[in-house]
Amino acid sequence: MASPYVTFNREQWRALRASTPLTISDEELSCLQGLNENISMTEVADIYLPLSRLLNLYVGGMQELYQATHTFLGNQDGKVPFIIGIAGSVAVGKSTTARILQTLLSRWPNHPKVDLVTTDGFLYPNRVLEERGIMKRKGFPESYDLRRFINFLADVKSGLPEVKAPVYSHLVYDIVPGEWQTVRQPDILIVEGLNVLQPPKGDEPRISEVIVSDFFDYSIYVHAEEKDILEWYVERFKLLRQTAFSDPNSYFRRYASLSDEEATEVATGIWTEINGANLVQNILPTRVRAQLILNKGQDHMVQSVKLRKL
Ligand SMILES: Nc1ncnc2c1ncn2[C@@H]1O[C@H](COP(=O)(O)OP(=O)(O)O)[C@@H](O)[C@H]1O
Ligand SMILES: CC(C)(COP(=O)(O)O)[C@@H](O)C(=O)NCCC(=O)O
Numbered sequence: 001m002a003s004p005y006v007t008f009n010r011e012q013w014r015a016l017r018a019s020t021p022l023t024i025s026d027e028e029l030s031c032l033q034g035l036n037e038n039i040s041m042t043e044v045a046d047i048y049l050p051l052s053r054l055l056n057l058y059v060g061g062m063q064e065l066y067q068a069t070h071t072f073l074g075n076q077d078g079k080v081p082f083i084i085g086i087a088g089s090v091a092v093g094k095s096t097t098a099r100i101l102q103t104l105l106s107r108w109p110n111h112p113k114v115d116l117v118t119t120d121g122f123l124y125p126n127r128v129l130e131e132r133g134i135m136k137r138k139g140f141p142e143s144y145d146l147r148r149f150i151n152f153l154a155d156v157k158s159g160l161p162e163v164k165a166p167v168y169s170h171l172v173y174d175i176v177p178g179e180w181q182t183v184r185q186p187d188i189l190i191v192e193g194l195n196v197l198q199p200p201k202g203d204e205p206r207i208s209e210v211i212v213s214d215f216f217d218y219s220i221y222v223h224a225e226e227k228d229i230l231e232w233y234v235e236r237f238k239l240l241r242q243t244a245f246s247d248p249n250s251y252f253r254r255y256a257s258l259s260d261e262e263a264t265e266v267a268t269g270i271w272t273e274i275n276g277a278n279l280v281q282n283i284l285p286t287r288v289r290a291q292l293i294l295n296k297g298q299d300h301m302v303q304s305v306k307l308r309k310l
Contacts, residue, residue, distance in 0.1 A: 005306040017050040047302045052104035085196040088222035090275040091233035098192040111187035119193025120168035122149040125175040153215040173251035197286035221290035237267035
């Protein structure tokens, strides 16, 4: 079967930036660096600027279509946000990709308001996970309140003036009761999480079932070799000892005093038992549904980009 994707190497992808002059100010550069001090600015220029140009063309196309409908109907309905889904493993770089795109996309005059929501807010609270005996399944499909997530997306897409998403804290490792993120009719909403391209539950998809990706206007999968992702996961875990784990409110206070060797062992154990298993069983199989795949190398640099032809 012919591949539905066109593959670009770095040079070919970088060249796609050329036809629209895109410049980035020093202020914006330092803002991006502030998101993640490890981001290389070459990477932003070569990979993420062309991607923001592609997305800008898609958003512009959709805005024109909505305008045509409004003209035809003679009404002035509320704005409908363009929704971008970003999928991939724990620690592959979804949040970093999402925040770079949020910053770059908000520079375009026709869609300045770009909001970002992470799907961890739709995890069940620990109390429910404990009741169901699935505390060690955080991030697996059954750990999310899918109905709530779908309702949230439906409300955003129907143009409601204000839609609230629950908030998850990595520090306390639980949903924060009474805390909400409010989405107010952005031009673009980026939705980032492990599960955003997941198919319907069960072996037999029901025809009437709505799935998360039905609400997406565009979808991106961030991919890397599992051995590299594990390395980034362990690295991040070790760094957290000096930051989040040392906080008195941290759920993982006991990890703050681990030696390098112990930290590597604990992180690798969590990876094998939870995040790696979830990657293989539930996340990687969804890659084929993405409209665009970013293939990252060991140094976090994108080596190739796959773009769906249709
Ligand atoms: N483009 C990048 N360049 C350098 N480091 C990166 C890049 N993207 C992610 N990282 C690093 O990899 C780790 C995982 O990234 P993160 O965005 O938190 O992943 P996720 O949201 O998928 O869990 C972090 O330590 C982050 O600093
Ligand atoms: C919170 C997560 C499930 C990610 O959620 P997402 O925002 O992708 O929906 C994940 O980061 C996590 O905490 N996994 C559990 C195992 C671990 O502590 O790494």
